[in-house]
Amino acid sequence: MSAPRILLVENIHEVAKEKLLDEGFKVDLIAHAPSEEELLKLLPNYDVLGIRSKTEITKKVLENNKHLLTIGCFCIGTNQVDLKVAREEGVPVFNAPHSNTRSVAELVIAEMIALSRQLGDRNTKAHVGEWVKSAAGSKEVRGKTLGIVGYGHIGSQVSILAESMGLKVVFFDVLKKLPLGNAVAMSTLEELLKVSDFVTLHVPETPETKDMMGAKQFAQMKKDSYLINASRGTVVVIEDLVAALKSKHIAGCAIDVFPEEPASNKEKFQSPLQGVSNVILTPHIGGSTEEAQYAIGMEVAESFRRYLKIGSSSGAVNFPNVDLPVKHGTSRLLNVHKNQPGVLGEINSIISRAGANIEGQFLSTDERIGYLVMDVHSSHAQSLAEEIEKLPRSIRTRVVY
Template identity: 55%
Template sequence: MTHSLDKNKIRFLLLEGVHDNALKVLKDAGYTNIEYLSHALDKDELIEKIADAHFVGIRSRTQLTREVLQHAKKLVAIGCFCIGTNQVDLDAARELGIPVFNAPYSNTRSVAELVLAETIMLYRGIPEKNAVVHRGGWGKSATNSHEVRGKTIGIVGYGSIGSQLSVLAENLGMKVIYHDVVTKLPLGNATQVASLDELLANADVVSLHVPDVPSTRYMMKAEQFIKMKEGSYFINAARGTCVEIDDLAAAIESGKILGAAVDVFPKEPKSAEEEFVSPLRKYDNVILTPHIGGSTQEAQANIGLEVAEKFVKYSDQGDTVTAVNFPHVTIPFKDGSHRLLHIHQNVPGVLSQVNSLFADAGINILAQNLMTEEDVGYLMMDIDSDYSDTALEVLRGIEATIRVRVLY
């Protein structure tokens, strides 16, 4: 009888100092072969380390390119211990039969709190006043200093972060309008507006909370900044690719925008030793933060739990329901069965071929779930335990097979 690897032989490579909660979840589930590093690896080191890893966990600095993934012959799954997955070639991972998991909700509160704090700081003119005092000045003045109560915040993207920001802002007495590409049920008294242009024209402060997709890349450039209210504020804690930074700098230089807060940038340093370069550095009325919107201890603890638990579910059960690049498949556990996972090219006839060959071999299928996504199909099957060896041989012999695993 062929079994999945013993848990102590399944190797986890965790990089960039992911939270200790991830280690606890894995160890509590019986996984002990864990290499934990506090930093990212350059390409050559990464290729060397990943060659023998079954699971790899990263944050935002590690780049899992197609070239790197081609060397990861044993890799079963990737975990991004963050919201974004831009650092992974998702297509290449899927083609190789590797699901990618992330933590899309664990740091929403942290980002929303930062944006709300920045809104208050901008309205009070704190960035400029702080800079002046640090240089020995004493700019005590109420000019351009306002309460946020009664002001209108325009939220672009009403997902998990945007909607939570909406609730917090309204609790401070702000009016909330939002724009999203789909109709979303508002929370509280927030109002959805029909277009981005309408939001820009009516918001006192604009905050972006959109994903990095083709339609959002450089969605804010000169044309959009011109449409914003005179003397308004702008915040981006979403994706660096959403904003044309030079155009934002020009809008601040002209006084059209009174201040801004930016946490993400089109090009970011790869390490703390590399200099951060941006035209926004010269403005005292701009808050610049190093991509830390979700970087709180609470958020990192939650992320560690969330992604590690997804690792365990996939390793133990084959569950891919939350994968970002892979068909979503799950089957409830059933005693007396063996579970097989068949990842294959998404071509016609694979399921028919599997069922026909199993019938010819006298293999009884107790449960079966197939889903496809683009060029990959993922088939999960529970079969009578007496036929696992035969079933594996059958699946491996199917031409479209990418990889086969037996879990138990």
């Protein structure tokens, strides 16, 4: 088999390209986020695509590029990919759920202190010659209560850092989570909002989290409390937040993500939050540290390597997960098929008729598809794969070695 061709977009860290080149893949790297039209022109020349958060992988892109083997999101979120269609096309989507955890957590802690000390406003005024030396409205964070909404990888890391600084930590999550340190789980979002001096959001973008923080929730927050959002822009109703800030019910906010964001650094950014006092606005940089981007590049590149060379799908967000060892002395066939009765029997019949011995077989399924990995002793692995591919319920079949 020829080496898979990989396209990395949105200025993914160079380490990903270096790692993949070292593995013998062909890799191209571009700096911008391609539009749907550009992707339709580019992707026929590639087998694998790596993106960040700005590139939209639509149903049209996927259905017109059925040859794509896998997609990697070099970030945490995967909502920019039509995961359902990708699964139906047999395309696993990988992401990097752990690599930027510390970077986002550190930014949240920094913003919490900056808001409590009004550093944004005082910095801006000092730059234009105003000397605002006053303790009014400036407070320590020690002894205050931090409410964390979403107690996953990032939320729990924020919890540890905040508690080490002397804050009391409470959290709310729709799933039952083990509290770290002295953190206390709240039964409802409302309960958390009522007791928190700082509220930080760490939830994914889902129909349930869309507009989760609006006028009702801001009214439930403590007077003179602060909001931090480094999760997803659709979680907060910006107009309602502006109203809560201008009424002085909320003392300030730090927002890193927005409902609408510029597609590139060359576009102008606009938000109703601009010009409001004690508001820190950052351009979606929660995970934008050199350390995080390096780690993300390594993590997703490794997922590519394991899937392309071994067939391991562990970590895929839309695909049955199989974690595989390398089996020497055999050929490995990978098959994605519709999860319907009788498919496995049809495949095994093909192997049996060819007189090939199955050394090992791994199957993982979800409600829509099955992922079958077979290690066989046969010099005709490619022809077997081609015959299996012709089965009416096969989605894709390939040989990795």
